[in-house]
Amino acid sequence: xxxxxxxxxxxxxxxxxxxxxxxxxxxxxxxxxxxxxxxxxxxxxxxxxxxxxxxxxxxxxxxxxxxxxxxxxxxxxxxxxxxxxxxxxxxxxxxxxxxxxxxxxxxxxxxxxxxxxxxxxxxxxxxxxxxxxxxxxxxxxxxxxxxxxxxxxxxxxxxxxxxxxxxxxxxxxxxxxxxxxxxxxxxxxxxxxxxxxxxxxxxxxxxxxxxxxxxxxxxxxxxxxxxxxxxxxxxxxxxxxxxxxxxxxxxxxxxxxxxxxxxxxxxxxxxxxxxxxxxxxxxxxxxxxxxxxxxxxxxxxxxxxxxxxxxxxxxxxxxxxxxxxxxxxxxxxxxxxxxxxxxxxxxxxxxxxxxxxxxxxxxxxxxxxxxxxxxxxxxxxxxxxxxxxxxxxxxxxxxxxxxxxxxxxxxxxxxxxxxxxxxxxxxxxxxxxxxxxxxxxxxxxxxxxxxxxxxxxxxxxxxxxxxxxxxxxxxxxxxxxxxxxxxxxxxxxxxxxxxxxxxxxxxxxxxxxxxxxxxxxxxxxxxxxxxxxxxxxxxxxxxxxxxx
Ligand code: 9PG
Numbered sequence: 001x002x003x004x005x006x007x008x009x010x011x012x013x014x015x016x017x018x019x020x021x022x023x024x025x026x027x028x029x030x031x032x033x034x035x036x037x038x039x040x041x042x043x044x045x046x047x048x049x050x051x052x053x054x055x056x057x058x059x060x061x062x063x064x065x066x067x068x069x070x071x072x073x074x075x076x077x078x079x080x081x082x083x084x085x086x087x088x089x090x091x092x093x094x095x096x097x098x099x100x101x102x103x104x105x106x107x108x109x110x111x112x113x114x115x116x117x118x119x120x121x122x123x124x125x126x127x128x129x130x131x132x133x134x135x136x137x138x139x140x141x142x143x144x145x146x147x148x149x150x151x152x153x154x155x156x157x158x159x160x161x162x163x164x165x166x167x168x169x170x171x172x173x174x175x176x177x178x179x180x181x182x183x184x185x186x187x188x189x190x191x192x193x194x195x196x197x198x199x200x201x202x203x204x205x206x207x208x209x210x211x212x213x214x215x216x217x218x219x220x221x222x223x224x225x226x227x228x229x230x231x232x233x234x235x236x237x238x239x240x241x242x243x244x245x246x247x248x249x250x251x252x253x254x255x256x257x258x259x260x261x262x263x264x265x266x267x268x269x270x271x272x273x274x275x276x277x278x279x280x281x282x283x284x285x286x287x288x289x290x291x292x293x294x295x296x297x298x299x300x301x302x303x304x305x306x307x308x309x310x311x312x313x314x315x316x317x318x319x320x321x322x323x324x325x326x327x328x329x330x331x332x333x334x335x336x337x338x339x340x341x342x343x344x345x346x347x348x349x350x351x352x353x354x355x356x357x358x359x360x361x362x363x364x365x366x367x368x369x370x371x372x373x374x375x376x377x378x379x380x381x382x383x384x385x386x387x388x389x390x391x392x393x394x395x396x397x398x399x400x401x402x403x404x405x406x407x408x409x410x411x412x413x414x415x416x417x418x419x420x421x422x423x424x425x426x427x428x429x430x431x432x433x434x435x436x437x438x439x440x441x442x443x444x445x446x447x448x449x450x451x452x453x454x455x456x457x458x459x460x461x462x463x464x465x466x467x468x469x470x471x472x473x474x475x476x477x478x479x480x481x482x483x484x485x486x487x488x489x490x491x492x493x494x495x496x497x498x499x500x501x502x503x504x505x506x507x508x509x510x511x512x513x514x515x516x517x518x519x520x521x522x523x524x525x526x527x528x529x530x531x532x533x534x535x536x537x538x539x540x541x542x543x544x545x546x547x548x
Contacts, residue, residue: 004052035159040151051139056113064108067395070422075132117168121179123382173429180386191225196469202231213472215259220480227264237278253329264332270341287345306340309361310349322368331372338379390432394419397436400446437469440479450542460486461510461522507531521546
């Protein structure tokens with residue numbers, strides 16, 4: 001692989017580059033199997049080319065945030081061919097980069113293929129990404145319009161060769177872990193979440209009913225945490241104010257902790273809706289453009305603005321809000337729509353990149369949350385490493401496999417599960433992976449029994465977080481048994497084979513080294529055709545446990 005670094009053939013040693021308005025100094029270390037590039041930049045670098053090589057015929061592309069895909073692409077894959085999650089209304093959701101860059105494939109943070117990987121180890125200041133230019137794969141760091149008076153460390157780049165894409169991703173994961181000194185929370189949660197049965201219509205009686213059911217059968221449900229999702233709050237931004245019919249945010253936590261569960265709550269802490277009290281009281285707290293709050297995205301039928309996390313009063317408010325939630329009794333905090341904190345726009349602090357601003361906000365939440373469990377969602381991935389305990393690593397699951405009965409194409413169980421397989425290398429390296437909820441019910445659902453089993457067993461074999469989202473009274477012995485089986489599969493060191501299509505399109509093999517020795521193997525067929533691994537046939541959309 002011929003490599004160019006900062007526009008010239010790569011060689012070990014020091015290098016200096018002068019740009020129109022910036023200066024870069026770097027050190028390139030080289031060993032037989034890798035390059036490591038570190039350095040500093042001063043001035044106003046804008047978008048700088050770091051890396052260039054011949055584009056591989058196929059590679060694994062990664063999107064910058066939780067809900068975006070990781071998927072196998074070719075250099076000619078066009079951006080709109082990517083997963084059809086609701087991106088039309090909210091283009092910003094999928095990238096902090098301007099539209100003209102998004103016509104071809106854009107891979108954020110890293111690109112991996114059989115035989116090679118190029119990946120940035122951090123995103124603390126800049127946004128690192130890869131594009132395809134003609135026949136080249138090009139790695140960039142975007143510094144937006146920030147200016148650095150003093151030398152600023154660039155995001156280190158590692159280039160690895162020799163090995164399958166899967167093996168190289170695991171090595172990249174270990175290096176990212178080391179670069180952030182990540183400490184993995186010893187508690188790998190098991191819990192319940194309200195969203196995928198009740199969605200926004202969650203009422204207080206629903207909460208009580210499920211609490212009673214969970215508390216009444218602890219041996220089947222095994223839940224440590226009971227998490228109330230979106231639906232309890234009066235508006236986006238007003239997190240301490242529960243809807244009429246609820247006993248208040250404090251009463252909600254109390255009802256849960258009284259029944260000896262950890263209480264979990266959902267919030268979108270960097271978002272404020274146009275109708276919220278937060279926005280009415282503090283329009284000056286929002287990221288702005290032309291002196292006015294800049295709309296960030298549409299949601300809940302409203303315009304949503306992004307909080308300026310560099311503003312001292314916003315930091316004070318974030319700190320106070322999370323301390324208040326914990327004081328009320330919550331100790332599991334699902335923080336969602338976090339990408340809003342990294343929107344481009346004008347902020348109180350000048351000369352910070354959107355990524356620095358995002359991390360300032362997330363650090364406040366991390367500090368205010370102490371040792372309680374923080375679950376990131378809708379979050380820029382690499383900038384969050386080291387600041388959250390768990391992370392959603394795919395888009396939302398759904399009570400149907402690919403298409404809604406209405407024909408609507410959007411988030412679905414298939415995309416969610418595929419991302420969990422693709423991003424397994426992040427598990428216990430970046431954080432604990434949240435593959436999104438298990439849906440086990442056999443009524444009020446479009447998933448077949450095999451599809452539900454496939455999801456649950458895969459999440460278990462991957463050793464991921466396990467959170468069920470059902471009306472619990474709908475679960476019978478079979479469904480409860482499946483939850484138990486999924487949980488029993490956890491606890492091993494799991495790796496995924498098949499990321500480059502080795503076993504056929506959308507067929508994966510999970511190999512899990514058990515703590516006491518021995519290996520468990522699960523074949524996961526996400527495709528619509530039968531497949532085979534080691535002579536065993538695996539039916540479409542189903543999982544098969546292979547003997548040790
Ligand atoms: C609550 C939900 C759940 C879910 C989260 C997140 O693009 N969109 O319009 C979009 C809407 C909702 C969404 C993701 C994307 O889901 O992932 O688990 O908490 O919010 O509103």
